[in-house]
Amino acid sequence: MKIKAFPEQREETRFEDIYLSYFSKMKYFAKEYVISEEDAENIVQDVFVELWENKKMLNMHMNLIAYLFTTIKNKCLNHLRHKLVVQETASKLQEEYTISLRMNLDSLEAFDNNLFSDQDIEKIISRALDTLSEKCRTIFIMSKIEGKKQKEIAQELNISINTIETQMGIAYKKLRIELKDYFPILLFILCL
Template identity: 45%
Template sequence: MNRAIPSGNNEIKLTRERFDGIYIAYFSRLCSFARTYVLSDETAENIVQNVFLFLWEKHYALRISTSISTYLYTLVKNKCIDHLRHQRIAQEYRTEQSLKLAALEQLDTELISGEDLEKTVMAAIDRLPAKCREIFILSRVEGKKYREISQLLGISVNTVENQMSIALRKLRKDLEHLL
């Protein structure tokens, strides 16, 4: 059962054909709009795809008090803002973790010899779950970027970021006595 979706003063019933027409009419314009926020074609397209997926999945329950155009642009803008907030938080976390890892690497040799430190850190790395360990080594030891790792392992960049967060959190906890 499809309910009507108001478009300005007119109500439209969101059938598959109507949805396809809206998609064709707005997809490229919304992608261009999203690119002004996120600066990545791939991210912009993903955001717009998610907005259309939301629209289709919820079309029977939506009540839109503005035009479909205004509604779509508002959804895209809000999704872009959510994405940027997530990116900022993830970047702040990565920066914090990098600083802590750098601090570990610069430990005073009087406190622990370089060889002992290396053994301690390697033992902590060895205790990581297999996937975390693999991703951590590819990133921190081999110097690969997250995108390279995701392509190499056939996983998403988001999964790489999450696994690195887990690895760094476990290493920080394991090695906190050295700080």
């Protein structure tokens, strides 16, 4: 179907005629591919917004059906590509989360705290803490074992909060390595 220029017809009227004639057909076409009725409607609305923004096209001799088909097809393709990327990303995140849960489950199942007495656990923690520098160990003990706030530690040791944060980061890294075989103990300490 070719649209002819009708000077007496206003752009709004021509646009309205095109909208009323093709909206439902275009929506049906889009829905066949994007499945969701809401997505299909949004895509078709976008096509008509673009057509309205380029009103001069309404006055041109062109194959309107070819234009609408090409535009709706391209918008559906873009929509499907985007959905696919989102879905693949969600799947990867879900897979990583599942792996993390499995590792946590395996770690807890494998850790038998009956194998360790309270003294054994204290020795393990003490050995791990001994790998830290004196400053780092002091800050870690004050924070995690004595339960002091960073501000209190900073005042008591006459150091900045930034130094405390840096030293705590170092402590976490080293303790993670030292207590890798005792992950539940490490996690418990870090949660204190």
